[in-house]
Structures are given as C-alpha cells and as structure tokens.
Amino acid sequence: MIRDAERTRRRLLEAATAEFAELGIAGARVNRIAEVAGCNKAMLYAYYGSKDQLFDAVFTTHVGDFLDRVRFDAADLPGYAGRLFDYFEANPAAQRLAVWYRLERPTSSRLDAVVEVNRVRLDELARAQSDGLLPAHYTPAALLALVQSISTAWSSMNPEYDLVAPPDVERRRAAVVDAVRRLTA
C-alpha cells in the first residue's frame, strides 16, 4: 500500500511536470494531470492539496534535481557555466518551469529550496573571492546573475532567432564557457 501511494505520487509529479512546463500554472489543468497519471482528481488533491501546491512540489523537485546534477564550483565558473548549459539543453522542461515560476507564481510566498540555493551559491562565491580563487571585480550577486544568464542565453532568445542563426550546440556551448572565462579572468 505504501509503495502504491509512492508510485501514485511519482506519477502525479511526472504528469504535472509535463503539464506545467507546457502550459504554465494558469494554463495547467488538474483534470488532465490526474488523467495522465491514471488517477482521479480527489487523489491529486489528497496528495498535493491544490494546483498551486502541486506546482511548488514540482518546482522543489526540479530544484533538487538541478542541485544533484549540476555541480557548482565557485573556483571554476566557466566549467560550471558549461554544465549549466548542458543541463538546460538536455532539460528544456526545466528551463520552461523556471520561467513560468518567475512569471506566474505569487511573490508573496517564497520557496525555501530556491532561497537556500541562492544563499549557498552567494556564500561560495564570496568565499572563493576572499580565498583569491576568483577575481573580485563583480559582487557575488552580479556573478551569479551574469553566469546564469550567459549559460541560458540561447534559450532566452526569440523563436525567430534560430531562423537567422541556426542552432549549433557545440559552438554555443564554447561561446558560453569562453564568455564566462573572459568575465572571470
């Protein structure tokens, strides 16, 4: 029974990830998520409370997955930028979830997992700077924003961009790593 419950929760989470990534919070339909997960709406609410809480569960899981897979190294930001680029290339849903999160989620309640990631990253950057492993011409906060935006530069371009600049993943990755190298030289 416990294993069944576990399986249902996981199936709901997977279905919700796909639905939220595609349509966002407002656009997602709880009925469709339950149907894809092979259970009913009452079970979804029993397990996750509400559509908003389900989104938070999806996003928290995604943040955990991201932390597991993308090793942060304040002393080697070009390497980190390359891994970040690879992660979002391999997981376009993760990138879309992050954008919906920013656009749609009420800012009144913060998500602990996200607050924590920011704090840990900034601490590590500050430590690397004071240990002399990282130049200090940018604040840790600026470095975090710059590295993150550069690593996801192409996924934030308009769709028409690919018409005039056809995707070349290797070349894009090289430019990301090189750009972060120049910023932290």
Place this chain on the structure above:
Amino acid sequence: MIRDAERTRRRLLEAATAEFAELGIAGARVNRIAEVAGCNKAMLYAYYGSKDQLFDAVFTTHVGDFLDRVRFDAADLPGYAGRLFDYFEANPAAQRLAVWYRLERPTSSRLDAVVEVNRVRLDELARAQSDGLLPAHYTPAALLALVQSISTAWSSMNPEYDLVAPPDVERRRAAVVDAVRRLTA
C-alpha cells in the same frame, strides 16, 4: 469618425498590453481588455480579428517602440547594453511580453518585425567585425545572444534572488556595461 476609430484602436492596444503582460496569451481575457478599453468585444474583433492577432499587434508595436528607443551600435556594444538595460528597467511590461511571446506563441508563424530585427542586427554586427570595429572571436549570432542575455540578466533571476541580493540598479547597470566591455575587448 476616423479619429474616433484611431482612438479606440489605441485604447484597445493599451488595455491589451497591460492584460497580456500580466497574464500571457492563454491567461488574457478579451472581455476584460474590451471593458478596460471602454468598448465591446465585437469592436475588438472587428479591429483586431482574434486574441492571437491582438497579441501579435501588441508585440509588433512593442518591437517598433523598442527599435525607436534603443539605438543599436555594433561598434559600441557596451553602450548598447546599457541602453537595453535601461529600457527593460523602465518597461518591465516589455520584458514580460517578450517572455510570454517565447513561451506561448506558436512557432509555426513567424512575426515579420522580429525576423527583421534579428536580421538587421546580425548584418550590422558582421559589418562592424569586417570593418575591424568589433573583435571577431564570437560570431554575430553569439554576440547578439550574449549581449541580450547579459543586459536582461537580473530580470531573468528568480524572485527569491532579490531577498539575498537586494536590487541596486546603478551597480547592476555598471556590471552589465562592464561585462559586455570584457566580452568585446
């Protein structure tokens, strides 16, 4: 009569800009747009055809406005990056519209205004490179993506980021200009 029609169109466009920026294409309600604009839904459809076509009209207007206000200079990308930063700081709705555009608009039909901006920018970057006014270690396509993502770095951070890194617009702008300077040195 012609001036009345012009005024109604403009009011509809303004109301639609606010509604789309806030809620996106799927979330926007045509009823609400018509109400805010002080006209009825039939007039909205008569002038703009459909919700999707109204969004395209809003976005095309926004692209035109952007081109008028943010002078591009391939030979001075740090200066351009600063102006881009200023524009999005002053126009958060423009930034949100661009994100909804990317997330929600079907990629099957391209928007001519956007195709054209990309093409003109890439041509100018290529020319500046061949004239020796801009280093050629990045392709024009890479430069465009890097400069754009750096200039909008902070507006693409998660909302929790501001908790640990309180906004300091002057400092952020300086980091943007400096980062683009380092990339194009």
